[in-house]
Amino acid sequence: MICHFWSASVARYLLFPLCLVYGCTSHMLRLSYLLGLRKVWRAPIPIVIVGNLTIGGNGKTPLVIWLVEALQNRGLRVGVASRGYGGKAKHYPLIVRHNTTTHQVGDEPILVYQRTRAIVGVAPIRQQAVEAILDYSTVDIIITDDGLQHYALARDIEIVVIDGTRRFGNGWWLPMGPMRELESRLLSVTAIITNGGVALPGELSMHLLPGLAVNLFSGEKKPVEKLENVIAMAGIGYPKRFFNTLYTEGVRPLKTISFVDHQSYNLQALTKLTTSGQILLMTEKDAVKVRSFAKKNWWYLPVKAVLPSHEAQVLLNTICGLLPFSTTIK
Template structure:
């Protein structure tokens, strides 16, 4: 078992013998993270400002917590309200180190699977780069009409100045005792939640929101939303216009493949739709895919994040399950109002 796997198990079920070894390292990590943030706040390290509004959608956890569906919902919702939106991302797992603006020729290997999925889902300009400021500059050069940039991930990328911080927090962790890396899975302490502009409890309920507010003593004026995921109509790989209802595939031999952070959620969603897979294959998050990775079955269902990695192949047996994030209260409406107030100031 790899060291990373051992640590992830420890984060979920703390091992008594590891805690005394990792706790001092977590305190050192906490001190360094606090010092870095303080250095930006005091101006010792310089932030770079863009000529348009910036909202960061991030997390204090290491690993996936459901940020990308929230980013997609914000981009689509703001665009529908007439805001010219763009998205910047690091493009985790990509091979290229260049700053790239996505287009119809972009490949997941070069720009990252999540940015490419966002570009296809939302239709808004997307740029990737390790330095988000440089990615945003490239996006604005190509699309000077952009009024608001969403930074997908990058809460700890303090070099980019931001107007609003939106943190996604998994409902499963609301009542758990959490620590910083490497003793736990947090990049920043829970006290960081007091300084953000909005919180989204992913896969959560109103009870989870109330529990998080109480447990962390969050200020009453802080917007805290519960998000839920809603599945759309399945569509054939590379042919989004060819859709079917879940019931039309019922009774067939179905396999499921997911190279995402929490694949069990995807498999459970299929079962909830009445499409229990006979085979479930989970690969590491952001793993590259080829047809050889697909199980032999009458129907193979994959995520939209994985669909962008198989776009070059003709695979008529592969269907894609799209998902949308919905928040209560409406996060899109909140950010739109914040942006309008800023514009009127």
């Protein structure tokens, strides 16, 4: 709906004044940090930012998980800092533990923790999240999930994830378009990762590979194409990507239901989505929010980021080059 508004609706031009205000404010804020007018805090260990230029749904969190696992496989102790979008804890910062809820920290920190068991620190102010990680344990490097525009935190590497299909839409700042910063910002980042579509020269390609479908109630796993009478739902930045993945894997949902990114769920509302004999199939990001009250007919489909081996090695070499000791790259 919103993508159609940005690309086809004449009414979007009514938002041009707000677009200019947003863009000028964003530009001046970054400039104030570059000129030293605002204080930048630097952590005692390397910081890798994984972010985007547009609003969500680009595949940023899967890339964070891929980076964490790849660095862990090379013997590094990795921390992850997150804003915890959607979380409503009474206080921050928080370190994610096995009993931390999505109500406290949002869905993405829980997902990263469950997949990687990395130390995940959450706070709206990224410095506080990083400091919490450093106070909690010794780590070699910290990756921040989002935060490209959080210039109060010094960074050693900036990685931008682009949706290879949608790219930058109409190219305008919010709210007239999808941009947090203009495309020219890519000239100053370390790496550009293109998720799906066709990577342009200078960009690294990435795609999301689905795994086995997992039953939320029993933990049973099976190929997703074996599921029948599927009602598919997605509360992510770009639900259509999840539905397209299902079609590619041979699943023809009876119905697809889109929710807003970081949508909160309850048992009553989700139970109404299916009737007897139907399966409710969701993303893993949705699954972390409903696991505590899951029904027997609820399944989720995990995905993992995949990068060509040579491009992956180049990126990991760049990151490991920040460290004061040598790390073997496989």
